[in-house]
Amino acid sequence: MKAMEKLFDRIIQRVNINLREQGYDVGPWVRDLIPIQQFKKFYAFYGITPNHPLDFQFRDSSLAGSYFLGKCKVTGSILYKSDIRGDELKKKDDFFRFKDLNIQLSRDEEFDIEDSYLIKTLVHCFTHDPETLETFFIKDTVSSHYANIHGSPVEGCFLGPFSTIDLTTAHDSIIGAFTYIQAGEIAHLNIDPGTIWIRSPGNFNFFYKYPLDRLSRYIHFQPGSLPQGLLIDFVEDRQEAFQRVFEVVNIEPAVDVPNNASVDRFAVIKPTTTISENVLVAQRAFLQNAFLGNGANAQENCYIVNSRLEGNNVTAHGAKIIEADLGKTVFVGFNSFLRGRPDARLTIGQDSIIMPHTIIDTKEPLTIPAGQVVWGLITDQKELADNSISQKAFAKVTDGMSKGAMVFEGSGATFIAGFRDRIRHILETNGAFFSTNQTKGHAQRNQKISFNTIQPYPDGELEGFYPTIIIKQ
Amino acid sequence: MKAMEKLFDRIIQRVNINLREQGYDVGPWVRDLIPIQQFKKFYAFYGITPNHPLDFQFRDSSLAGSYFLGKCKVTGSILYKSDIRGDELKKKDDFFRFKDLNIQLSRDEEFDIEDSYLIKTLVHCFTHDPETLETFFIKDTVSSHYANIHGSPVEGCFLGPFSTIDLTTAHDSIIGAFTYIQAGEIAHLNIDPGTIWIRSPGNFNFFYKYPLDRLSRYIHFQPGSLPQGLLIDFVEDRQEAFQRVFEVVNIEPAVDVPNNASVDRFAVIKPTTTISENVLVAQRAFLQNAFLGNGANAQENCYIVNSRLEGNNVTAHGAKIIEADLGKTVFVGFNSFLRGRPDARLTIGQDSIIMPHTIIDTKEPLTIPAGQVVWGLITDQKELADNSISQKAFAKVTDGMSKGAMVFEGSGATFIAGFRDRIRHILETNGAFFSTNQTKGHAQRNQKISFNTIQPYPDGELEGFYPTIIIKQ
Numbered sequence: 001m002k003a004m005e006k007l008f009d010r011i012i013q014r015v016n017i018n019l020r021e022q023g024y025d026v027g028p029w030v031r032d033l034i035p036i037q038q039f040k041k042f043y044a045f046y047g048i049t050p051n052h053p054l055d056f057q058f059r060d061s062s063l064a065g066s067y068f069l070g071k072c073k074v075t076g077s078i079l080y081k082s083d084i085r086g087d088e089l090k091k092k093d094d095f096f097r098f099k100d101l102n103i104q105l106s107r108d109e110e111f112d113i114e115d116s117y118l119i120k121t122l123v124h125c126f127t128h129d130p131e132t133l134e135t136f137f138i139k140d141t142v143s144s145h146y147a148n149i150h151g152s153p154v155e156g157c158f159l160g161p162f163s164t165i166d167l168t169t170a171h172d173s174i175i176g177a178f179t180y181i182q183a184g185e186i187a188h189l190n191i192d193p194g195t196i197w198i199r200s201p202g203n204f205n206f207f208y209k210y211p212l213d214r215l216s217r218y219i220h221f222q223p224g225s226l227p228q229g230l231l232i233d234f235v236e237d238r239q240e241a242f243q244r245v246f247e248v249v250n251i252e253p254a255v256d257v258p259n260n261a262s263v264d265r266f267a268v269i270k271p272t273t274t275i276s277e278n279v280l281v282a283q284r285a286f287l288q289n290a291f292l293g294n295g296a297n298a299q300e301n302c303y304i305v306n307s308r309l310e311g312n313n314v315t316a317h318g319a320k321i322i323e324a325d326l327g328k329t330v331f332v333g334f335n336s337f338l339r340g341r342p343d344a345r346l347t348i349g350q351d352s353i354i355m356p357h358t359i360i361d362t363k364e365p366l367t368i369p370a371g372q373v374v375w376g377l378i379t380d381q382k383e384l385a386d387n388s389i390s391q392k393a394f395a396k397v398t399d400g401m402s403k404g405a406m407v408f409e410g411s412g413a414t415f416i417a418g419f420r421d422r423i424r425h426i427l428e429t430n431g432a433f434f435s436t437n438q439t440k441g442h443a444q445r446n447q448k449i450s451f452n453t454i455q456p457y458p459d460g461e462l463e464g465f466y467p468t469i470i471i472k473q
Numbered sequence: 474m475k476a477m478e479k480l481f482d483r484i485i486q487r488v489n490i491n492l493r494e495q496g497y498d499v500g501p502w503v504r505d506l507i508p509i510q511q512f513k514k515f516y517a518f519y520g521i522t523p524n525h526p527l528d529f530q531f532r533d534s535s536l537a538g539s540y541f542l543g544k545c546k547v548t549g550s551i552l553y554k555s556d557i558r559g560d561e562l563k564k565k566d567d568f569f570r571f572k573d574l575n576i577q578l579s580r581d582e583e584f585d586i587e588d589s590y591l592i593k594t595l596v597h598c599f600t601h602d603p604e605t606l607e608t609f610f611i612k613d614t615v616s617s618h619y620a621n622i623h624g625s626p627v628e629g630c631f632l633g634p635f636s637t638i639d640l641t642t643a644h645d646s647i648i649g650a651f652t653y654i655q656a657g658e659i660a661h662l663n664i665d666p667g668t669i670w671i672r673s674p675g676n677f678n679f680f681y682k683y684p685l686d687r688l689s690r691y692i693h694f695q696p697g698s699l700p701q702g703l704l705i706d707f708v709e710d711r712q713e714a715f716q717r718v719f720e721v722v723n724i725e726p727a728v729d730v731p732n733n734a735s736v737d738r739f740a741v742i743k744p745t746t747t748i749s750e751n752v753l754v755a756q757r758a759f760l761q762n763a764f765l766g767n768g769a770n771a772q773e774n775c776y777i778v779n780s781r782l783e784g785n786n787v788t789a790h791g792a793k794i795i796e797a798d799l800g801k802t803v804f805v806g807f808n809s810f811l812r813g814r815p816d817a818r819l820t821i822g823q824d825s826i827i828m829p830h831t832i833i834d835t836k837e838p839l840t841i842p843a844g845q846v847v848w849g850l851i852t853d854q855k856e857l858a859d860n861s862i863s864q865k866a867f868a869k870v871t872d873g874m875s876k877g878a879m880v881f882e883g884s885g886a887t888f889i890a891g892f893r894d895r896i897r898h899i900l901e902t903n904g905a906f907f908s909t910n911q912t913k914g915h916a917q918r919n920q921k922i923s924f925n926t927i928q929p930y931p932d933g934e935l936e937g938f939y940p941t942i943i944i945k946q
Contacts, residue, residue, distance in 0.1 A: 043722065043925075050933030054940045247722050249516065249926070450928035452516075453722070459921040460523030467527045470943035 004036055004062060004464040007076065014115045014140040018156025018172045022190055026142050026158045028223035033119060033144070034080055039064045039464040042081065042246070043453040046471065051445045052087055053108060056471040062456060063466050067266070067283060070125055071110035082118045083284060083300050084111055087442055088429060089125045090133060098130040107134050116141045121159070122300050122317045123149045129169040129185070144177075145227050146235070146301060148317050148334050160193060161227035162219055162318065164334045164356060177221045178210065178231075180334060180357040193221070196357055196375060200418070204410030208376050210359075211405070215377070218337065218359055231337060234320065238286055238303065241268045260434050262447045267298075276311065280430045280443035293328070295432030297443070306342070314426050316356065324348065327370060331423045333358065340366065353391070353419055360384075373416070375406060391416050477509055477535060477937040480549065487588045487613040491629020491645045495663055499615050499631045501696035506592060506617070507553055512537045512937040515554065515719070516926040519944065524918045525560055526581060529944040535929060536939050540739070540756060543598055544583035555591040556757060556773050557584055560915055561902060562598045563606060571603040580607050589614045594632070595773050595790045596622045602642040602658070617650075618700050619708070619774060621790050621807050633666060634700035635692055635791065637807045637829060650694045651683065651704075653807065653830040666694070669830055669848060673891070677883030681849050683832075684878070688850070691810065691832055704810060707793065711759055711776065714741045733907050735920045740771075749784065753903045753916035766801070768905030770916070779815070787899050789829065797821065800843060804896045806831065813839070826864065826892055833857075846889070848879060864889050 012027045019026070042065030046056055055071040066079040070086010090109040095102050111123065112135050121143045127136045128151050136153055143149065143159035152165045159165065160177035169185045176193030183199040191197070194210025219229040226232070245251060245266055253263045254270075258277050263269060266283035273287045280297040281287065290304040293311030298304055303320040310328045315321060319332045323340035326348045332338065333356030340346030344363055348354065349370030360366070360378045368374060368384065373394055376387040386404030397412030408415070427433065431441025456466045485500045492499070515538030519529055528544040539552040543559010563582040568575050584596065585608050594616045600609045601624050609626055616622065616632035625638040632638065633650035642658045649666030656672040664670070667683025692702040699705070718724060718739055726736045727743075731750050736742060739756035746760045753770040754760065763777040766784030771777055776793040783801045788794060792805045796813035799821045805811065806829030813819030817836055821827065822843030833839070833851045841847060841857065846867055849860040859877030870885030881888070900906065904914025929939045 048928055048930055048940060050930050050935060249720050249722060448932040450931045452928050453926045455521055455923035455925050457521055457523050458923045462523060467521060468943075468945040470941075470945075472941040472943075 003462050004039060004078075007060070007062070007078065007465075008036075008117070010076070011078065011115055011117045011140075011142065015142050015156060015158060018140050019158065019174065021172065021188060022174065024158065024174060024190075029158070029221075030117065030119075030142055030144065032224070033226060036464070039078070039080065040456050040458060041065075043455045044068070044079075044466070045451045045453045048450040048452060049446070049448060052089075053091075054471055054473045055108075055110065056469065058454075058466055058469040060468075061466055062464050063454065064456070064464075071108055073110060073112045073114075075112075075114045077113050077115060078117045079113070079121075080117075080119045082121045082123065084113070084123045085300070086111060086125050087446070089136075096130065096133050101130065103130055103133060105133055109134050109136060111136045111138070113138045115139060116143075118143045118147075118149075120145045120301075121147045121149060124151065124317065126151050127153050127169070128167040129153055132169070144221065145232070146318050146335065147175075150317070150334070161221050162231055162335045162357075164318075166334070166356070177227065178215060178219050178335065178357055193219075194357075196355065198415075200410075200414070203418075204408065204412070204415045206406070206408050206415065208406040210377055218361075231320075231335075234303070234337075238268075241270070241286065242266075242284070259447075260431070260444055262443050264446065265451070278432050278434045278441075278443050280432075280441070280446070282442075294435070295427060297427070297430045297432065310350075312427055312432050314423060314430075327351070329423070329427075330354070331419075337361065351391070353423070358387075373419075376404065391420075476935050477512060477551075480533070480535070480551065480938075481509075481590070483549070484551065484588055484590045484613075484615065488615050488629060488631060491613050492631065492647065494645065494661060495647065497631065497647060497663075502631070502694075503590065503592075503615055503617065505697065506699060509937070512551070512553065513929050513931060514538075516928045517541070517552075517939070518924045518926045521923040521925060522919070522921060525562075526564075527944055527946045528581075528583060529942065531927075531939055531942040533941075534939055535937050536927065537929070537937075544581055546583060546585045546587075548585075548587045550586050550588060551590045552586070552594075553590075553592045555594045555596065557586070557596045558773070559584060559598050560919070562609075569603065569606050574603065576603060576606060578606055582607050582609060584609045584611070586611045588612060589616075591616045591620075591622075593618045593774075594620045594622060597624065597790065599624050600626050600642070601640040602626055605642070617694065618705070619791050619808065620648075623790070623807070634694050635704055635808045635830075637791075639807070639829070650700065651688060651692050651808065651830055666692075667830075669828065671888075673883075673887070676891075677881065677885070677888045679879070679881050679888065681879040683850055691834075704793075704808075707776070707810075711741075714743070714759065715739075715757070732920075733904070733917055735916050737919065738924070751905050751907045751914075751916050753905075753914070753919070755915075767908070768900060770900070770903045770905065783823075785900055785905050787896055787903075800824070802896070802900075803827070804892075810834065824864070826896070831860075846892075849877065864893075 015026050039062045044063035044066040046068040057073040060076045061074045062078045065081035067083045070089040092108050094105045139155045141154045141157045145161040147159040148164040150166045152168045154170045156172040157170050159175045162178045163175045164180045166182040168183045171187040174190040179195040194215040196208040198206040219231045221227045261279040263281040264283040267281045267285040270288035274291045277294045279292045282300045285298040286303040288305045291308040295312040296309045298315050299317045301318040302315045305322045307321045307324045309326045312329045314331045316334045318335040320337045324346040327350035329351050330348050332354045336358040338360045344365045347367040352372045355375040371391050372388045374388040378384045394412040395416045400409040431443030456464050488499050512535045517536035517539040519541040530546040533549045534547045535551045538554035540556045543562040565581050567578045612628045614627045614630045618634040620632040621637040623639045625641045627643045629645040630643050632648045635651045636648045637653045639655040641656045644660040647663040652668040667688040669681040671679040692704045694700045734752040736754040737756040740754045740758045743761035747764045749767045751768045752765045755773045758771040759776045761778045764781040768785040769782045771788050772790045774791040775788045778795045780794045780797045782799045785802045787804045789807045791808040793810045797819040800823035802824050803821050805827045809831040811833045817838045820840040825845040828848040844864050845861045847861040851857050867885040868889045873882040904916030929937050
């Protein structure tokens with residue numbers, strides 16, 4: 001595996017050059033995370049459908065266990081069990097609205113991943129950067145377990161485990177574990193673990209920081225060792241269930257799926273799960289004794305266990321919902337960990353927004369009323385009071401507020417309206433409203449999809465490396 | 474499946490143009506052979522190994538269930554469950570000896586398949602045509618179930634089921650069912666079913682023709698219906714066993730395999746089979762209660778059932794051996810059907826040559842002495858006498874002979890020596906002598922091989938069509 005080792009060293013070097021100002025060496029953080037033999041153990045795969053224009057170009061890379069859907073170029077990179085979606089890439093001639101500009105795309109948008117090492121990272125499409133609408137680049141970047149790179153071109157960055165960078169172009173920055181950033185554009189920042197930061201320049205700024213001593217129970221990451229904590233344990237305990245899903249060529253869903261809904265063949269569905277109309281269950285979602293009402297979606301790397309979701313629920317990438325009852329249109333953001341107990345269920349009222357990277361871990365029954373906004377770390381009723389507010393009250397904030405460890409500046413109404421808009425948009429693109437308005441979304445369009453597998457050289461100098469692979473329409 | 478139907482019509486038209494002189498229409502023969510829905514049911518796959526230079530280019534084609542190993546270009550073609558091997562393609566700068574010429578290759582040899590429709594056809598490499606050493610072309614050609622295109626560029630041909638064209642370049646010709654041709658170069662011929670014809674211009678000519686009324690019990694083929702007969706029934710009865718092999722991603726051999734032998738993961742191995750040293754079992758071989766002695770090989774589409782092969786045996790593509798005991802270095806040629814019965818075993822002595830397309834179907838115990846040559850249709854002792862001769866006696870023929878329905882012209886010594894040379898060459902390239910002379914062959918080199926799967930568009934205008942796929946080193 002000489003070539004693999006060389007590639008690995010080269011990527012680390014490139015990221016370090018970008019982070020040189022901060023004197024940062026990503027080597028000790030990631031060098032021994034994945035034993036080199038793992039890179040030839042898992043097939044990668046890409047989807048073939050008439051709905052997604054095909055254009056894959058893989059060169060000088062290792063792609064173990066990774067999944068590709070949209071147009072994607074990968075060069076000199078290691079993508080380990082990553083998930084590069086692409087069913088929302090912009091198309092040639094589409095218009096992109098940016099303030100008072102209406103920018104037309106000169107070609108289809110595509111992913112361009114170069115000199116990067118992504119571990120179990122979800123990359124989802126549609127860059128929101130008006131400077132680079134056609135190219136969703138990921139360059140000179142290392143990201144760790146269950147990071148989300150969501151509509152965010154990145155260059156010269158290091159992303160910690162369970163971090164999310166959302167609708168934000170990032171240059172030469174370090175994003176700590178479990179940190180969520182949505183900030184338009186950032187450069188040369190080193191952001192602490194457990195930071196939740198949502199900024200819309202001129203409109204608002206939302207900021208929360210986890211108490212590190214308490215966050216570490218859920219996730220901590222140090223150079224020279226694997227990410228550790230409850231979040232990792234939770235995922236690893238359920239890893240075996242995915243094995244069977246990956247070891248057969250075709251698999252029938254273990255549950256009835258209405259013909260306007262879709263359950264990805266790489267999802268795990270355990271008894272006794274109910275899939276209602278217009279539901280989307282993405283690859284690598286895990287459902288166990290879960291009720292998904294009409295129009296609910298379960299996105300990549302999410303877990304829904306012993307829980308009931310009434311309908312039009314968004315369960316975002318990496319969110320976990322355990323022993324909980326969620327009303328209609330409850331939104332659960334990226335990588336949130338919501339855990340009730342069998343004898344102390346968590347109840348969340350209709351229309352509530354659980355912000356990305358929220359941890360609710362309760363041993364007593366806990367009820368969140370309808371129409372709340374909830375964030376941060378909550379283990380009991382008191383912390384819930386400190387870390388939530390009604391959307392109605394929030395919308396009345398005109399000049400900032402602080403609550404518990406959260407600080408907000410700017411217009412609450414804009415913040416809440418933006419969030420509600422985005423939730424509606426997510427539901428629409430996922431096909432939640434198909435039965436009502438006949439607008440097809442992923443739930444309807446992803447029903448017929450073939451998956452082709454690719455594997456690396458099994459032996460020799462190039463062991464672990466994939467050949468050059470070009471797939472076109 | 475509009476595009477599929479169009480492609481289908483186009484191929485038939487092209488073949489018919491090439492066969493216009495003979496007023497032949499292949500349409501009725503093949504139009505309804507494979508229901509069009511079948512073309513999207515099976516994944517195709519290609520092998521990745523450090524030992525075979527990678528270069529696959531698939532365009533505007535359907536490849537259902539087909540397997541690819543060596544460099545191969547497929548354009549505007551339908552390959553249905555075909556097997557395009559390529560582990561003996563010539564390399565750039567290799568020399569090819571033709572009479573007193575020594576021709577150097579200008580580039581690696583590659584398959585170039587265009588405007589053709591191959592059904593369950595085995596294509597194996599290394600063209601012997603000095604005019605086209607770098608390109609093994611298959612153009613404007615239709616071939617039917619279990620045909621073998623072996624080292625034979627073809628153009629404008631129609632090959633019937635279980636036919637073999639071996640080391641022969643063929644233009645604008647019709648090859649009947651179960652016909653075997655090895656003739657250097659042929660053009661504008663229409664060769665009857667059940668013809669066995671081996672010609673080396675200036676050296677010898679071997680000719681045998683099956684009685685058609687008796688051959689039809691084994692194989693017959695008429696326009697508008699599927700190929701029928703015992704050979705088809707035999708294969709179909711065992712088709713289910715292959716399903717499991719294809720439906721899992723990885724599979725462990727169900728038998729001990731010495732580390733200098735290899736059993737392809739797409740072979741079926743039933744109890745209780747023994748694999749000895751330096752054995753090669755190829756993809757789509759079927760072994761049941763089979764003993765394979767040191768250096769034996771079981772090639773693609775062969776079946777070995779309740780039989781014992783002592784060692785260094787060649788069981789060529791599509792050969793079937795049932796209830797038989799074969800001495801060392803027995804050669805069983807392409808598509809031969811050798812069937813003893815549990816209470817009437819067939820015994821074949823050491824070094825015997827069973828010519829390609831031989832049928833031995835005996836209900837009484839039958840013993841073929843060591844060192845024989847055997848051909849044609851044999852159901853009892855008398856027919857064996859009519860259809861065999863000792864290699865010793867054959868080698869003494871200087872000016873032709875006839876025996877039963879077989880006619881031979883030319884030098885028996887050259888014929889026998891050529892055959893023995895070829896058997897030695899086959900054993901060597903398959904790795905049979907590795908333990909003796911350390912020359913690696915397929916048995917040793919094919920141990921580490923990854924298989925990548927490819928599938929067609931599952932829906933839409935291009936349903937059944939594969940995207941453009943380019944795989945390179």
